Amino acid sequence: MSTADSISATLSLHGLRQTPMRRAVLEALRAAPYALSSHDLEQQLDPSTDRITLYRTLRTFEQKGVIHRVVGTTDIVRYAACAPSACTEHAHTDDHVHFKCTACQQTYCLDQITVPAVQLPPGFRAQTRDYLLSGVCERCQPAQ
Numbered sequence: 001m002s003t004a005d006s007i008s009a010t011l012s013l014h015g016l017r018q019t020p021m022r023r024a025v026l027e028a029l030r031a032a033p034y035a036l037s038s039h040d041l042e043q044q045l046d047p048s049t050d051r052i053t054l055y056r057t058l059r060t061f062e063q064k065g066v067i068h069r070v071v072g073t074t075d076i077v078r079y080a081a082c083a084p085s086a087c088t089e090h091a092h093t094d095d096h097v098h099f100k101c102t103a104c105q106q107t108y109c110l111d112q113i114t115v116p117a118v119q120l121p122p123g124f125r126a127q128t129r130d131y132l133l134s135g136v137c138e139r140c141q142p143a144q
């Protein structure tokens, strides 16, 4: 499936109308190897992009499970596209580990690594699972 087709498929799967903004935002997030902030997105999208529409698009995508927030070590909110395999019509799972690189400062989704089960004390009920590791990413490893 081409990129354009897979973007159309994701939008229609979530009952979203195909607008140029939605297509552009999802395409940018899918193409990025790491999570992007709304500021990063503004830099990548057409300069005429309306910031309010961008924020609204991100909020809609998040509510629909097209993208997810990536927690970092700062207050900046970053977003990543959910792996197409994590999105089905009926279920959505985002229980993967995130990795913050202390060299390039980017945060990566490690989609293939599931957050390990955590045994909570009685009386505690978790609602979200944010699992962040930090260190040096593969791009920033010193040459062998």
Ligand SMILES: [Zn+2]
Residues within 6 Å of the ligand: 101, 102, 103, 104, 105, 106, 136, 137, 138, 139, 140
């Ligand atoms: Zn790095």
Ligand SMILES: [Zn+2]
Residues within 6 Å of the ligand: 068, 070, 080, 096, 097, 098, 108, 109, 110
């Ligand atoms: Zn992620």
